[in-house]
Amino acid sequence: MKHQYLAVTCMVVLSLYLSADFRLTWLTSRGIREIYYYNKRDLYFAGLFVLPAIVSHLLTIWGHYYRADGIFQQSIVLVSTATAKERRRISIWERHDPWIGYTYKYWVLVAISVLLNTLWFVQPLVAYLPNGIRFLGLYGSITAYVAFGSGYAAMGSCGMLLFLVLRRSMLQAVGFTYADLLPLHRWLGVAFIVWSTLHTISYILYYIHFDAFWEEFNFDGNTRGPQNLIAVVAYLSLLGLGITALPQIRRSCYLLFITAHRVFTVITFVGTLMHFPYYMLWYYVLPSMCLYIADRFVPKFIQSCSLAPEIACSFNKDADILTVVLVSKNRLEPLKPYYPGDYVNLEIPELSLIYHPFTIASYWAEDPYSMTIYVRTFQETKTSWTGALANLCGESETPVLVRANVDGVFGDRVHDYLSCKVMVIFAAGAAITTFMGLLKAMAAQIEVATESMKNPATIEVHLICTFRYESELYAYGDFMHRITHDPRFTSWLRVEVYVSRPDKHTAPAACPSGQCTSEFVCGRVDGQDPQQGDERESTSLLSNSRKHAQYGAVANGCGGCGGGEAKDCCGASTPPACSSSSSMTIPNPAAAVNEDLTGPEHMYKSLPTFSAASSDTIATVHAKKDLIATTAILVVPMAVYLLSRNIPWEGTYQGQYRWCRTTRDTDQHMTNNCLWSYAVLPGVVHVAIAMVMGYLGLWAARRSNLLQSSRFSTPLWSSRSSSASVFKAYPRVGDLQRGSSHATDLESRAASTAANSYRNLVLGLSALDPTAPLDHRTGSAAAIKGSIVFKRGRIQVNHHIQELMEWRLGEEG
Numbered sequence: 001m002k003h004q005y006l007a008v009t010c011m012v013v014l015s016l017y018l019s020a021d022f023r024l025t026w027l028t029s030r031g032i033r034e035i036y037y038y039n040k041r042d043l044y045f046a047g048l049f050v051l052p053a054i055v056s057h058l059l060t061i062w063g064h065y066y067r068a069d070g071i072f073q074q075s076i077v078l079v080s081t082a083t084a085k086e087r088r089r090i091s092i093w094e095r096h097d098p099w100i101g102y103t104y105k106y107w108v109l110v111a112i113s114v115l116l117n118t119l120w121f122v123q124p125l126v127a128y129l130p131n132g133i134r135f136l137g138l139y140g141s142i143t144a145y146v147a148f149g150s151g152y153a154a155m156g157s158c159g160m161l162l163f164l165v166l167r168r169s170m171l172q173a174v175g176f177t178y179a180d181l182l183p184l185h186r187w188l189g190v191a192f193i194v195w196s197t198l199h200t201i202s203y204i205l206y207y208i209h210f211d212a213f214w215e216e217f218n219f220d221g222n223t224r225g226p227q228n229l230i231a232v233v234a235y236l237s238l239l240g241l242g243i244t245a246l247p248q249i250r251r252s253c254y255l256l257f258i259t260a261h262r263v264f265t266v267i268t269f270v271g272t273l274m275h276f277p278y279y280m281l282w283y284y285v286l287p288s289m290c291l292y293i294a295d296r297f298v299p300k301f302i303q304s305c306s307l308a309p310e311i312a313c314s315f316n317k318d319a320d321i322l323t324v325v326l327v328s329k330n331r332l333e334p335l336k337p338y339y340p341g342d343y344v345n346l347e348i349p350e351l352s353l354i355y356h357p358f359t360i361a362s363y364w365a366e367d368p369y370s371m372t373i374y375v376r377t378f379q380e381t382k383t384s385w386t387g388a389l390a391n392l393c394g395e396s397e398t399p400v401l402v403r404a405n406v407d408g409v410f411g412d413r414v415h416d417y418l419s420c421k422v423m424v425i426f427a428a429g430a431a432i433t434t435f436m437g438l439l440k441a442m443a444a445q446i447e448v449a450t451e452s453m454k455n456p457a458t459i460e461v462h463l464i465c466t467f468r469y470e471s472e473l474y475a476y477g478d479f480m481h482r483i484t485h486d487p488r489f490t491s492w493l494r495v496e497v498y499v500s501r502p503d504k505h506t507a508p509a510a511c512p513s514g515q516c517t518s519e520f521v522c523g524r525v526d527g528q529d530p531q532q533g534d535e536r537e538s539t540s541l542l543s544n545s546r547k548h549a550q551y552g553a554v555a556n557g558c559g560g561c562g563g564g565e566a567k568d569c570c571g572a573s574t575p576p577a578c579s580s581s582s583s584m585t586i587p588n589p590a591a592a593v594n595e596d597l598t599g600p601e602h603m604y605k606s607l608p609t610f611s612a613a614s615s616d617t618i619a620t621v622h623a624k625k626d627l628i629a630t631t632a633i634l635v636v637p638m639a640v641y642l643l644s645r646n647i648p649w650e651g652t653y654q655g656q657y658r659w660c661r662t663t664r665d666t667d668q669h670m671t672n673n674c675l676w677s678y679a680v681l682p683g684v685v686h687v688a689i690a691m692v693m694g695y696l697g698l699w700a701a702r703r704s705n706l707l708q709s710s711r712f713s714t715p716l717w718s719s720r721s722s723s724a725s726v727f728k729a730y731p732r733v734g735d736l737q738r739g740s741s742h743a744t745d746l747e748s749r750a751a752s753t754a755a756n757s758y759r760n761l762v763l764g765l766s767a768l769d770p771t772a773p774l775d776h777r778t779g780s781a782a783a784i785k786g787s788i789v790f791k792r793g794r795i796q797v798n799h800h801i802q803e804l805m806e807w808r809l810g811e812e813g
Helices: 002-025 031-036 040-065 068-079 104-163 170-174 178-209 225-244 247-252 254-275 280-306 385-393 429-452 470-474 479-485 530-535 615-644 668-711 715-720 733-737 745-762 797-806
Strands: 310-316 321-327 343-347 356-359 370-376 400-403 405-410 422-428 460-467 493-499 790-792
Touching: 002 040, 002 104, 002 170, 040 170, 040 280, 040 615, 068 429, 068 615, 104 170, 104 178, 104 280, 170 178, 178 225, 225 247, 225 254, 247 254, 254 280, 280 405, 280 615, 280 668, 310 385, 321 385, 343 370, 356 370, 370 385, 370 429, 385 400, 422 429, 422 797, 429 460, 429 479, 460 470, 460 797, 470 493, 479 493, 615 668
Parallel strands: 422 460, 460 493, 493 790
Antiparallel strands: 310 321, 310 400, 321 370, 343 356, 343 405
């Protein structure tokens, strides 16, 4: 907890500085000449703004992301306690308000943001307006200082914007997540546009009032005319940035949004600098920009040093599911620990330069050398990125090597909800991947607690999930089979599965009653007596008792319960899920275990905990690498910035080491030159050096990784492969996708052999069915298929929620 207290202290210092900054940096006795050289305000800036921001960022990296095992274990240990009294209630800080749904900590941050924006706007009015009335009149002074105050608030909001899009933010050290901060980022963007609009309108009214509009908007280099015209361009760019960020555009045209966001941001910022090349712009934007650059480069650099440069992907065409496996580059050094719910950003250079986020489905403690991602493709959308990736990976379900860059890992580190007595999870399709690692971590912890405690109080979890196709259900490896058959899961986890559509190329079953549509599939399990359809036994999902079910893999029924009269459907009674008076049902998973999977050779592998896999030690190793890289990219450019403030760019004059001719000649052209030299140039140098360091470091790491891979010089090739030619023959996109028409049968067989070698040696898997997904570890796809109980039809979420409320589930906890 020490890192959290230090982070809070840094943030308090930072907030107090931003509150008092106007008086420290503007209301000074020496006036405007102090901006041309390093002075006491630079000390305020470096000591009260930059230093707290950097220190709290480094504390976040060390204390929150890489020492996360202890934080996660504090949460996961509560899934199985000696007594129910040991569970703790979710703190008020983490609870959601009953009206809008945001956490209370989010509203605290909103209040601080509103307070700072108010102070930035009001302080100039209070300081300047009384004297301004005597010189400019009431109307002139109001328009002038409203314009000044709104411009000041706009730059303050601009500086805060970048803080809120850091994936590893100082705010996350005290419990905020990236998802928590994004709404506030959007609202501060709105504030930035509002303040800029008020600033623009007020100055236009000011110029019109003094009949000086055309003098201030022209191409005369001796006035501020060109600078104001550039400001108009920056303002229009800001409006374009806001319009393309609207949810309707952002969600439907993400590529347009992200491209416009980057282009318009650069135009807006550069245009603002040219409009008002004053050092105060850097005082607000430089620290957040500094942290933003480090946040974008360092995670990519760390992963480039750890992961193999190519991913193995296979495509299940029937399920429209891509399986992507990332491995450490030598299979000897474990990957940086990732935790349930974490995600990575994936870039495929052959497709685009845009990073796409995907939740990690694998469980780090089970295999610290790899991570697995499942991607739901949308083949009906031919231009989609996932569809292009599926085409790149091929349709043979044989893994193909594809060049990829990885950014991450990112995610939440606090799981307070695990302290609840009962947890209900609804998952649709690929969303099940979010909970794969979590459920495995819970099972591992409960197993350890069961061995060390007598009759522990264990969390009760209800998982209600739905899939489009049956093939999609089986595309997720053995996970779905395991959670419905393995006693280490079934003792505390209740699962109900729905399949809403028939598989591709499968005709719907005949429906004599005429109640079914092509949208649903009706059918019975092989071997079921049609006359026994109404006599099946079921067990309530909410009940701890379990009865034998007379159904095998498919629970008969048509699903759609959409408010109509419950009628006989496909010759079978309406499923219990369609009845408002019956409870949710699920057949006993233990009764449906496939006999082929009960042998010792198919026993499930034990799930270790994170502590058993030494995640704390491994995380510390990666933390040191990250801290060195982050410190370098933060400290070196900032030191150059402060040194640049001491350089006499305009020379010396009469013994004055730092001076500017604006002290004697106040024409606008000379003022702009001095402002650029002493105020803007150091910041430009700072950003340029930080960007060069980031790109060079990233290029060197990726280049080194590629050279090692191409020469097969890593310990993997020499120790585990009898011949490097096996991997040369392994199918790559360039070899099989573009040159398949020239491949001979011999080359195809060599590629197939190489694929199996890759699966066995690189991924560390046993020899399985080549058509099976990459993470089957307990049996072939053919053996697992048909062994999972599910219902046909659409999931009725409202029905399940209503039923949970009627059962008053978890209220006693």
